[in-house]
Amino acid sequence: MKLLIGNRNYSTWSLRPWLVLAHFDIEFEHELLQLSGPHWRETLRERSPTGKVPVLIDGDLVLPETIAIIEYLADRFPSKQIWPEDVSQRALARAASAEMHAGFPDLRSNAPMNLRASHSGKVALDAVAKDLHRVETLLGDLLARSGGPFLFGHFCAADAMYAPLATRLRTYDLPMSDVLNEYVEAIYGLPAFQSWLAEALKEPWIVDEDEIDVIQGRVARGTLT
Structure with missing residues (x-):
């Protein structure tokens, strides 16, 4: 089994299935396909059905899309309990994951994942206020129900889906409650x-x-080192 990933510093969608594979101790290899440089788009189109990462390769199966990869892993390795065991909790975890997959557009566009950086004060709070409120409401409720440290008590696929968002909160020093800050700390403390x-x-x-x-627009393209 092999996972094709993008640059670790930036690729939110690559991070999510990688965390599932690594945390749940599923044997796999990975290959990094750069998201910049000469002919990088052509390389992705040659290796990925969608021209994007991640892609899971398992025998003859070539599977793109993070959610599909995670669901496949949950089906392949049911004993790992990648989703919560309780049917109601599993439904809530999938709902939260689907919302992450499709939602939070302002945070995505205004605060891209950048693990090497520290950019306190560079994101206008009014631009992300609506998304931050929803994050607090959704994750705060799930953490209150579970008692933490993760959304459903133990780390699961839903936490993998929200891990990149946790990095955005830290990189840009965005305001958050103590409960949410503890969740970010839990994500960062995860060995995987x-x-x-x-x-x-x-x-x-x-x-x-x-x-x-x-x-x-503070720095011209191609001038960062």
């Missing part, structure tokens, strides 16, 4: 996340489209 983070910090590549200083 720490492993991903350590490799991300070593990466030398810059993706201008995910750098806030480029997005906001």
